[in-house]
Amino acid sequence: MIEIRKSEERGYADHGWLKSYHSFSFADYYDPRHIQFGPLRVINEDRVAPGMGFGTHGHRDMEIISYVLDGELAHKDSIGNGSVIRPGDVQRMSAGTGVRHSEYNHAANDTTHFLQIWIVPDRQNLEPGYEEKRFDAEDKRGRLRLVGSADGAEGSVVIHQDVRLYAGLFDGDEAATLALQPGRQAYVHVARGRISVNGQPLETGDAAKLSGVDAIALDRGADAEVLVFDLPA
Numbered sequence: 377m378i379e380i381r382k383s384e385e386r387g388y389a390d391h392g393w394l395k396s397y398h399s400f401s402f403a404d405y406y407d408p409r410h411i412q413f414g415p416l417r418v419i420n421e422d423r424v425a426p427g428m429g430f431g432t433h434g435h436r437d438m439e440i441i442s443y444v445l446d447g448e449l450a451h452k453d454s455i456g457n458g459s460v461i462r463p464g465d466v467q468r469m470s471a472g473t474g475v476r477h478s479e480y481n482h483a484a485n486d487t488t489h490f491l492q493i494w495i496v497p498d499r500q501n502l503e504p505g506y507e508e509k510r511f512d513a514e515d516k517r518g519r520l521r522l523v524g525s526a527d528g529a530e531g532s533v534v535i536h537q538d539v540r541l542y543a544g545l546f547d548g549d550e551a552a553t554l555a556l557q558p559g560r561q562a563y564v565h566v567a568r569g570r571i572s573v574n575g576q577p578l579e580t581g582d583a584a585k586l587s588g589v590d591a592i593a594l595d596r597g598a599d600a601e602v603l604v605f606d607l608p609a
Contacts, residue, residue, distance in 0.1 A: 417494040
């Protein structure tokens with residue numbers, strides 16, 4: 377079974393300095409049909425205006441992943457981490473028993489465009505933690521590169537949940553297939569461009585929920601950047 381969620385069906389919030397699309401219920405956007413998918417709780421597509429950002433605020437008991445598409449995002453947290461992430465970087469923060477952080481776009485003229493992803497951890501009250509890895513475009517070109525997993529396989533960031541997160545870039549004849557084990561489901565998010573998922577054409581911001589299938593097939597990409605979540609059912 378494959379269920380398509382079109383980009384325009386997502387929630388949307390315009391705060392002036394922040395424009396955000398919500399794939400799942402978040403803040404003032406609520407849709408009982410789209411609360412979460414397995415442990416995948418949030419995919420927010422955010423655009424942060426120059427010189428603006430999220431002031432210091434708190435989280436707990438959540439795995440928070442940031443994936444920058446354009447621009448830069450400065451991060452500072454209460455457990456001593458400070459960095460600037462750019463396209464190609466994958467940042468994972470485990471909120472656990474509680475962490476406070478801020479995220480800013482310090483550029484004078486450029487908008488920061490990024491995905492903020494929340495995954496419910498496999499247990500509560502973890503010790504807060506932080507990790508950041510870089511995956512260059514060459515690593516993702518024409519394939520699904522593992523960028524997050526429970527065991528840190530293939531140099532991916534560690535996610536405290538039975539989840540495998542892949543990123544891929546596809547154009548022209550480039551294609552990839554990902555096998556799904558029994559009892560698994562998948563969520564495909566098209567970050568940009570166009571691509572076909574199991575024969576279904578998707579465009580920027582579209583997503584596909586797949587369950588009861590043996591594999592995910594990606595092809596017919598046009599400047600596509602895709603995230604694929606392999607999730608427990």
